[in-house]
Amino acid sequence: MSNPYIRIAIDCMGGDVGLAVTIPAAAQFAQQHEDVLCLLVGDKEAVASHLQRHRGPDRAWYEIIHASEVVTMDDSVEVALRRKKDSSMRVAAQLVKDQLADACVSAGNTGAWMAISRYVLKTLDGISRPAIATSIPNQKGGATTMLDLGANVDCSAQHLLQFAIMGTALASIVDKQQSPSVGLLNIGEEVIKGNEVVRQAAELLRHSGLNFYGNVEGDDICKGTVDVVVCDGFVGNVVLKSLEGLAKMVASMLREEFTRNSLSMAAGLVAKPVLSRLGHRVDNRRYNGAALLGLRGIVIKSHGSADAYAYGYALQRARDAVNNGLLTGTTEAIDRLRHQLETQNGKELPLDTQSEPAL
Amino acid sequence: MSNPYIRIAIDCMGGDVGLAVTIPAAAQFAQQHEDVLCLLVGDKEAVASHLQRHRGPDRAWYEIIHASEVVTMDDSVEVALRRKKDSSMRVAAQLVKDQLADACVSAGNTGAWMAISRYVLKTLDGISRPAIATSIPNQKGGATTMLDLGANVDCSAQHLLQFAIMGTALASIVDKQQSPSVGLLNIGEEVIKGNEVVRQAAELLRHSGLNFYGNVEGDDICKGTVDVVVCDGFVGNVVLKSLEGLAKMVASMLREEFTRNSLSMAAGLVAKPVLSRLGHRVDNRRYNGAALLGLRGIVIKSHGSADAYAYGYALQRARDAVNNGLLTGTTEAIDRLRHQLETQNGKELPLDTQSEPAL
Numbered sequence: 001m002s003n004p005y006i007r008i009a010i011d012c013m014g015g016d017v018g019l020a021v022t023i024p025a026a027a028q029f030a031q032q033h034e035d036v037l038c039l040l041v042g043d044k045e046a047v048a049s050h051l052q053r054h055r056g057p058d059r060a061w062y063e064i065i066h067a068s069e070v071v072t073m074d075d076s077v078e079v080a081l082r083r084k085k086d087s088s089m090r091v092a093a094q095l096v097k098d099q100l101a102d103a104c105v106s107a108g109n110t111g112a113w114m115a116i117s118r119y120v121l122k123t124l125d126g127i128s129r130p131a132i133a134t135s136i137p138n139q140k141g142g143a144t145t146m147l148d149l150g151a152n153v154d155c156s157a158q159h160l161l162q163f164a165i166m167g168t169a170l171a172s173i174v175d176k177q178q179s180p181s182v183g184l185l186n187i188g189e190e191v192i193k194g195n196e197v198v199r200q201a202a203e204l205l206r207h208s209g210l211n212f213y214g215n216v217e218g219d220d221i222c223k224g225t226v227d228v229v230v231c232d233g234f235v236g237n238v239v240l241k242s243l244e245g246l247a248k249m250v251a252s253m254l255r256e257e258f259t260r261n262s263l264s265m266a267a268g269l270v271a272k273p274v275l276s277r278l279g280h281r282v283d284n285r286r287y288n289g290a291a292l293l294g295l296r297g298i299v300i301k302s303h304g305s306a307d308a309y310a311y312g313y314a315l316q317r318a319r320d321a322v323n324n325g326l327l328t329g330t331t332e333a334i335d336r337l338r339h340q341l342e343t344q345n346g347k348e349l350p351l352d353t354q355s356e357p358a359l
Numbered sequence: 360m361s362n363p364y365i366r367i368a369i370d371c372m373g374g375d376v377g378l379a380v381t382i383p384a385a386a387q388f389a390q391q392h393e394d395v396l397c398l399l400v401g402d403k404e405a406v407a408s409h410l411q412r413h414r415g416p417d418r419a420w421y422e423i424i425h426a427s428e429v430v431t432m433d434d435s436v437e438v439a440l441r442r443k444k445d446s447s448m449r450v451a452a453q454l455v456k457d458q459l460a461d462a463c464v465s466a467g468n469t470g471a472w473m474a475i476s477r478y479v480l481k482t483l484d485g486i487s488r489p490a491i492a493t494s495i496p497n498q499k500g501g502a503t504t505m506l507d508l509g510a511n512v513d514c515s516a517q518h519l520l521q522f523a524i525m526g527t528a529l530a531s532i533v534d535k536q537q538s539p540s541v542g543l544l545n546i547g548e549e550v551i552k553g554n555e556v557v558r559q560a561a562e563l564l565r566h567s568g569l570n571f572y573g574n575v576e577g578d579d580i581c582k583g584t585v586d587v588v589v590c591d592g593f594v595g596n597v598v599l600k601s602l603e604g605l606a607k608m609v610a611s612m613l614r615e616e617f618t619r620n621s622l623s624m625a626a627g628l629v630a631k632p633v634l635s636r637l638g639h640r641v642d643n644r645r646y647n648g649a650a651l652l653g654l655r656g657i658v659i660k661s662h663g664s665a666d667a668y669a670y671g672y673a674l675q676r677a678r679d680a681v682n683n684g685l686l687t688g689t690t691e692a693i694d695r696l697r698h699q700l701e702t703q704n705g706k707e708l709p710l711d712t713q714s715e716p717a718l
Contacts (some may be wrong), residue, residue: 093528110547139608150546153554185510187596188469195512195593218445218600234554235597237546238590242598243605249498249581250609250641257637264633271630274623278616287379 006322007036008315009092009101012042013051013070014108016305019050020105021201025311027056036319038062039101042070069089071112073304080112081119089113093120096297103298103318105289107306113299113347114151114292121297129292131163132233132301133170135287136243138224141143145171145180146221146229149290150237154201157171160184161208165333166293167228168210173329174291174320180227183216184234194349197232209340247282285310291326298327361560364396365681367674368451368460370519372429372573373467374670375663376468378409381466384670385414389534391671395678397421398460400423400451415459426450429465430471432663439471440478455656462657462677464648466665472658473510473651479662480656485693489653490522491592492529494646495551495581495602504530504539505580505588508649509596516559519543520567524693525580525652526587527569532688533650533679539586544594556591568699644669648676657686 003114012022026038034057040047044066056062067088071080080087089108095101102153110132118130132272133147146263147167152159164182168296171180186198198215205212215225218239230238254275258268269273280286288310292299298321302314321327371381378401385397399406414537415421426447430439439446448467454460456479465472477489492506492680506526511518523541529537543564545557559576560691565569572585577598580588590598591656613634617627627634639645647669657680661673680686 137608139611153546185511185597187593188600218597218602219607220603221601222604231597234546235594238544238577238594239598239601241547242580242602243577245578245611246579246602246605249496250606251639253640254497258630258632258638260636267630267633271617271626274616274619274630275624276617280613281612281616291532312474329438 004035006033006035006103006319007095007101007224008040008322009036009041009089009095009104010066010315011092011104011106011108011113012040012047013067013088014106014304015311016020016073016107016112017307019046021306021311023047023050025308025315026056026062027306028053029312029315030061031057033319034059034150036061036315039065039092039095041065041095041113042088043067052150054071058249065091065095071108071116073109075109075112076109077111077115078296080109081115087116088118089116093117093152093297093299094308096299098120100336102322105300105302105314105318107242107302107304107311107314109304110150110301113301117292117295117297121295121299123294124296124331124334127162127166127294129159129162130292131166132236132290133167134240134290136221136240137284137287138222139284140224142224143175143287144221144224144229145175145227146231146236146240147293148231148233148236150233151292154230154234154235155197157197160197160201160232161204162294163230164208164210166207166229166330167230169330170291170293170326171227173326174317175227177227179211181213182228182230183213183220183226185221185229185231185239186215186217188217201230209337225328245285247284251279255268255352286313289314289323291317292296293330294348296327298322300339361628365392365394365396365462366396366398366425366454366460366677367677368398368400368454368463368683369448369571369674370427370441370451370463370465370472371399371406371469372447373465373472373663374661374665375432375466376666377429378405380665380667382409383413383517384667384674386410386413387419387667388418388671388674390416391680393418395420395674398424398451398454400424400426400454401447402426404540418673424450430467430475432468434468434471435589437488438476439468440474441616446475446514448475449479452476452656452658455658456480461681464659464661464677466661466663466670466673467662468663469509469679472660476654476656476658480654480658482653483655483690484694486521486525486653488518488521489651490525491595491649492652493527493599493649494534495580495599496641496643496646497581499583499639501583502534502646503580503583503588504534505595505599506652507590507592507595508599508650509592511592513593514591516556516563519556519560520563522589522651523564523567523569523571523587524696525689526691528689529650529652529685530586532683532685533676534586535683536586540570540572541587541589542579542585543588544580544588544598545574560589568696603643606643610638620645638664638696645672648673649677650680652689655686657681669681683698686693
């Protein structure tokens with residue numbers, strides 16, 4: 001019998017702030033969604049104490065799952081994985097593994113969260129490396145799904161193909177995009193074109209049966225030229241952070257200019273509703289919640305510095321993924337592609353069949 | 360006897376628009392700077408015809424240098440280099456080579472401009488690969504020098520060190536920054552740290568005698584954490600274009616929000632002076648003009664889509680580089696570093712002593 005609730009395991013201790021963000025966010029989220037059960041993982045007394053301040057809805061909306069250790073932002077992957085076997089991260093991932101939770105969420109140390117969830121849950125058949133994917137608002141009013149954002153620094157063409165498959169699954173299943181188009185991030189045609197790996201990946205993608213658009217450039221991310229942008233984790237991470245940096249600079253310049261003198265401040269008052277609307281549109285808190293794709297379970301990473309409002313979006317992302325069947329969808333997409341390629345040209349799908357060992 | 364003028368060779372045919380941008384920009388620039396002589400390279404009749412509409416100052420401010428061919432935006436490097444030996448690009452670079460010009464500027468095809476200027480001018484001793492550098496406005500009110508932006512896709516640690524030396528020379532000589540700090544673009548500490556090349560480059564930089572800050576992340580570009588950000592050309596190109604894309608999206612959203620209805624439009628009118636000031640601060644036309652560093656001559660690349668206003672900044676960049684002695688400054692910086700490293704640890708400077716063959 002399937003559980004009537006969507007059970008989300010929350011690493012309550014993770015993130016720059018921890019409990020003071022995760023508990024109010026969970027309470028608020030449970031208030032908004034009657035079908036959610038929060039599995040609050042962390043030090044049981046500390047969790048209980050925060051729950052007194054943030055009561056949530058009048059129903060049994062949570063369970064506390066005790067974990068005696070915490071992975072800090074500075075812990076190495078080694079320490080997180082081998083020395084803290086009862087960390088709130090590890091326990092949250094294990095709940096998914098044991099089918100006691102449908103998804104897990106953490107705002108903690110990305111490297112550790114990736115390593116732990118991969119170690120506990122393992123990768124899907126055909127996927128050798130998980131990838132981190134997120135949505136970036138674009139000029140068309142929608143969002144561009146981008147991956148990998150830092151899980152994999154050195155990637156082969158096969159890895160990029162796998163990212164494309166997983167990104168397509170995420171965009172079509174969670175964001176309900178019909179046959180999402182996929183672009184391969186490359187540099188301008190005018191400059192010497194791309195590197196060898198990107199060229200090979202384009203070749204694989206052309207024969208993949210995915211809706212491959214071709215190469216895209218950096219500015220296509222915000223233009224919304226394609227639904228899914230694929231790149232290696234080094235490039236993806238640098239681009240994402242560069243965009244965050246520019247967004248912050250523009251926001252700070254807006255503040256500066258509208259408070260420069262009393263005339264500017266008056267103009268700012270008049271323009272406030274317009275600026276608020278703009279602020280809402282580019283508020284990156286609404287895009288919080290990256291998916292760790294390619295694992296045998298739904299794993300979401302919240303920004304470490306997320307506030308309760310932003311953390312709510314990460315929880316939303318987890319709920320949507322469960323509701324829309326991301327896991328089976330991704331598995332099916334990989335199988336379908338494998339079958340298609342085999343019948344198409346008698347070739348094996350160029351996906352690794354063996355997972356690489358976890359870190 | 361040194362020439363009393365700063366002679367700038369201008370590829371008048373290059374860019375998305377060509378003459379209708381380059382001629383008015385040159386005329387305007389000569390008007391502003393009495394010490395400038397423009398060598399207008401291109402089809403002599405077409406140039407003369409445009410000059411009738413844009414007369415410039417009342418002095419002998421230009422010479423027309425005929426070139427019978429034009430490198431188009433779509434020409435391959437091969438075609439540009441081997442089949443169009445009398446292109447306006449090639450002639451402009453040759454003027455610098457022959458010491459008939461102090462600098463050259465083109466808004467044409469970047470790959471071709473890089474290949475031609477490298478072929479004609481050759482690289483400096485100790486530099487195996489030229490790099491493209493530009494300035495990006497930062498939150499501190501200054502600009503961050505970033506390189507490489509697309510000349511080199513696959514880089515070794517030695518190449519990144521060379522970029523750091525050239526970027527330091529550019530920032531200290533042209534932008535007059537005292538002992539500019541250098542950051543190596545990398546991904547978050549929380550994620551698996553960087554790739555092997557970046558790690559090796561950090562090691563070289565630590566012993567280089569440059570003002571090496573350490574690793575920086577994407578958001579440090581706009582924060583202005585360091586004066587010079589070094590990365591390979593693939594990453595640099597993608598980041599630069601991503602930032603352009605976001606800037607355009609924000610500008611278009613601002614327009615949209617301030618014209619949504621009559622109330623918004625009224626607010627826009629009131630806020631106009633503030634928005635104009637902001638617009639001026641983030642106007643990327645003011646940052647037009649990338650330097651092709653590491654060549655035996657001053658070579659500037661304007662954005663292909665630059666208008667006359669933006670093109671003027673590229674000309675300004677050329678004039679500043681000549682005025683401040685960028686070429687001798689860069690050469691001296693490389694020699695100094697070489698000497699320092701030799702006396703420091705008896706080691707050879709890990710710079711390639713032989714130039715790689717031009718394309």
